[in-house]
Amino acid sequence: MNAFKALYIKELKDNRSIFLFVLMAALALHAYGYTRGVEGILPTPYIALAFLPVVAVFVLPFLLIHAFSQEFKGQTHFQLLSLPVSRASIVITKFLAVLSLGALLYVLATGTMHLLYIRLGKLSAPGMHMPGVAGTDLWLIVGQWYFGILLLLMGIATAMSGLKLIVHRFQNFAMTLFFLGSLYLYIRLLAGIFALNLLASHNIEITTGSGGLQQVPLFLPSLLFTLLFSLFFVCLGIFLYERYAEA
Amino acid sequence: MIEVENLSKRYFTTRALKNVSLRIEQGRVVGILGENGSGKSTLFKILAGVSRPSSGQVRIYDEPVGIQTRAFTSYLPEINPFYPWMQVDEQLEFLSQFYPDWNPAKVDELLLLMGLNPTAKIGELSRGQQARLKVVAAFAWPSRLVLMDEPLGGIDPPSRRRIVGALFDQYRIGEQTVLISTHLVGEVEEVIEEVIFLKDGEIALQGDADQLRQEKGMSLQDIFEEVAT
Numbered sequence: 001m002n003a004f005k006a007l008y009i010k011e012l013k014d015n016r017s018i019f020l021f022v023l024m025a026a027l028a029l030h031a032y033g034y035t036r037g038v039e040g041i042l043p044t045p046y047i048a049l050a051f052l053p054v055v056a057v058f059v060l061p062f063l064l065i066h067a068f069s070q071e072f073k074g075q076t077h078f079q080l081l082s083l084p085v086s087r088a089s090i091v092i093t094k095f096l097a098v099l100s101l102g103a104l105l106y107v108l109a110t111g112t113m114h115l116l117y118i119r120l121g122k123l124s125a126p127g128m129h130m131p132g133v134a135g136t137d138l139w140l141i142v143g144q145w146y147f148g149i150l151l152l153l154m155g156i157a158t159a160m161s162g163l164k165l166i167v168h169r170f171q172n173f174a175m176t177l178f179f180l181g182s183l184y185l186y187i188r189l190l191a192g193i194f195a196l197n198l199l200a201s202h203n204i205e206i207t208t209g210s211g212g213l214q215q216v217p218l219f220l221p222s223l224l225f226t227l228l229f230s231l232f233f234v235c236l237g238i239f240l241y242e243r244y245a246e247a
Numbered sequence: 248m249i250e251v252e253n254l255s256k257r258y259f260t261t262r263a264l265k266n267v268s269l270r271i272e273q274g275r276v277v278g279i280l281g282e283n284g285s286g287k288s289t290l291f292k293i294l295a296g297v298s299r300p301s302s303g304q305v306r307i308y309d310e311p312v313g314i315q316t317r318a319f320t321s322y323l324p325e326i327n328p329f330y331p332w333m334q335v336d337e338q339l340e341f342l343s344q345f346y347p348d349w350n351p352a353k354v355d356e357l358l359l360l361m362g363l364n365p366t367a368k369i370g371e372l373s374r375g376q377q378a379r380l381k382v383v384a385a386f387a388w389p390s391r392l393v394l395m396d397e398p399l400g401g402i403d404p405p406s407r408r409r410i411v412g413a414l415f416d417q418y419r420i421g422e423q424t425v426l427i428s429t430h431l432v433g434e435v436e437e438v439i440e441e442v443i444f445l446k447d448g449e450i451a452l453q454g455d456a457d458q459l460r461q462e463k464g465m466s467l468q469d470i471f472e473e474v475a476t
Contacts, residue, residue, distance in 0.1 A: 002344050079324075086314060246298040
């Protein structure tokens, strides 16, 4: 456990410049979105606030790939691979470090939105366009799509990092092909899963922006499929790292 | 005991090691000598568990190379493997989390011996200081096997003998097996008990250091030059 913790903390420190930059940029953007929203200058603060989660789900997988490749570039993989830990724990700690940043960004984005709702509720600002979900339900709805997409892309990124260990020529081409192929496979399989959504959808009651209640279906099979698909790619990345990572 | 049987390593079209077989008894200090590209570093990487053999078997103290053997092996690669953003003490603290027998008191002594400032940033250390840090990391805990790949590279000539002498007189644990690869044979000649000469990925000559010196009537440095040519 000590070793796992040490690796995780090392990952956070190793990437602290990028992580801090992303966090500071997020904080600035949200402060801007919040103040403008409260002042009524920005009629749709939702756009400013939703911008970051959208960007984050696409940026964080690249950060994960960077976390893997910088070890090889800096030759620190000599040290990492000689430690008495499994290759799997190296992969998992890198994954968790980036996911931690993702979780922070989620809390920041959704938290700001939540605060804005509370503030606007008090102000009852007219003409303000906000998403149709309010209060704690916002966390559930945003979290569902945010973590779904983030885990999917980070899973593919983990597998791509493993693939880099065995593909030595035309790496960028192979990575792009693998990424597009994985997304294609996901979408094709998801289409099949959609039928299951109709059979096994679960309705939740949410509070809308206007204060009313609404039944919203939660597509559990799709969500579960996305998580399993992501897990498959993480396992593939671990397998490739375990089998082919060497100095 | 280290047992290597028919070990081969291939990198694409290059064969770095060709059917190398050797046996090293516990507690010996062994010099692995050879020119650049002779396969020394590849052999060390495989023993350290950071690289895999293409074929052949390696067993260290009856264990196949893996997490178990990495838990009792200190590996000093030829390059600087440390994180440049860490301070010397941070790097050593990081390593201490993986080895239960890590000895902080010994670390302090070794840092003093090596003349390293614990708060210095690794990225700002000279090549020689980085080499010294590798030695501290390797001898800071009672590992059963120490693999030193070109450990003296970058260290100034006057300090080399002093460091080697101190390491083997004061800091080596009795049954610690030490493998040293170097082209600075003269600097470690006094401490080497057994020697293996590698040439083009194969063992060209091996044996007890004293016996080889007597048989050939020359120093290890001279034997090295003879084998290399």
